Amino acid sequence: MNLFAKSSEKNDVHIVCECVALYSKLYTNTNTPIVASYQIPGFRPKKAVPEDILLNYVGPKHVQDATVEAILRHTLPQALASVEDRALEDSVRILTKFEDMANSFSLDTVFRYDVAVDVAPEVRWLSEDKYKNLKVVVEIDEIVDAEKAAEKELKRRHKALGLLRIVADRGLQVGDLVVLDIFAESISSDGSKGEKIPSAESKGFHLDTEENNNLVPGFLGSLIGFRPGETRSFPLQFPESFEQDSLQGVRAQFTVVCKELFYRELPELDDSLAGKLLPGCTTMDQVQERILQRCKEVEKTAIEQATDNAILDQLGKLVEVDVPRALFQEQGQQLYGAKLLQLQAERKLDKDQIASLSSQKAVQEYLESERENINRIIKQMLAVGEIFKAEDLQYSTEQLVKEVENSIEEFKRYNQDYDEGNIKQQVLNCFIRYL
Missing domain, CATH: 3.30.70.1050 (Trigger factor ribosome-binding domain)
Incomplete structure (x- = not known):
């Protein structure tokens, strides 16, 4: 031959x-x-x-x-x-x-x-010192602030003890829980309605109006005063930073039907409620102290992870890699699959939405829009692998990938939901700490 x-x-x-x-x-x-x-x-x-x-x-x-x-x-x-x-x-x-x-x-x-x-690509270091004498700046998200997180957690536990009552004499206000049927159509440049947007539609959608971080700006405001049986239609635009890439910047005409409306009847927040808020506690001071302690532990972990992420981000900037097509496709599809799982867990996507988001077109759009981010993650993984190789440590790039696969297998074995992107990040963080 x-x-x-x-x-x-x-x-x-x-x-x-x-x-x-x-x-x-x-x-x-x-x-x-x-x-x-x-x-x-x-x-x-x-x-x-x-x-x-x-x-x-x-x-x-x-x-x-x-x-x-x-x-x-x-x-x-x-x-x-x-x-x-x-x-x-x-x-x-x-x-x-x-x-x-x-x-x-x-x-x-x-x-x-x-x-x-x-x-396998060649990893080229852009600095003579390579990864030596690395300096990073760590930025902490406000959400991990222990004091604020403790307040939010106490409020969540308090709400969980409340009873839902049907609203009969008024319209929707912030704090209510409402059940909606949501329909959406794209709006073309001339103002006419276009095609339906299955991924933005949902029937029987439960909306807690105090937790609206994932909503399109203006959506909740358009529902104030909403009553059961009422239908409202209004135009909105998805922000460019919207988490679902295919909807970023899209103008849409929403039609929303109010099915049910509830308010929470909350018990008085005093010592008699302590044991229900947190088993083992007898006073509200104990509840607040223990919740704060847990949040401080979370804050510490978040700071460690933010530090690891900062190191990984800097490592990715210190190497030059021509990412192979196969590696890009594999990493991108894994990240997209993890994102779908997360959306499904958070929003309870129906079959039509899952089918729409799982199409080859949707996957390719994601790969193109996230090309820079996907390449960045691959460069980080390869850089970590090169450090282990250079320092004659036990883990290679191949073992790094294997560790991720083993972690995923553990989740599958026990039928647990998992975010593959988070698993990769955690494995990388563990290796960074090992260094």
């Missing part, structure tokens, strides 16, 4: 394979499994059958296709042997169409096909 390397991208090896000597031999050998799968009249099972009779009974195309498959099985490992140690898993692509190979089949000519494979 002759192998020729063609010009290719830095991480994409393109090989031309020419098969000569084994061609007719494989053609002859291919007939054996074909004969075994057919009962040809006049011949015992698995016994040799003359070629002309076999071709007449089975058909030349079937024999040719089987021969092409046999050639590929036999020659692909040899063709990829030179890059076996660098090839990325599941990145092999036979560029020549199978139909073209079968149609050009002839024992009198050279059998030729092209194959490509992505290989």
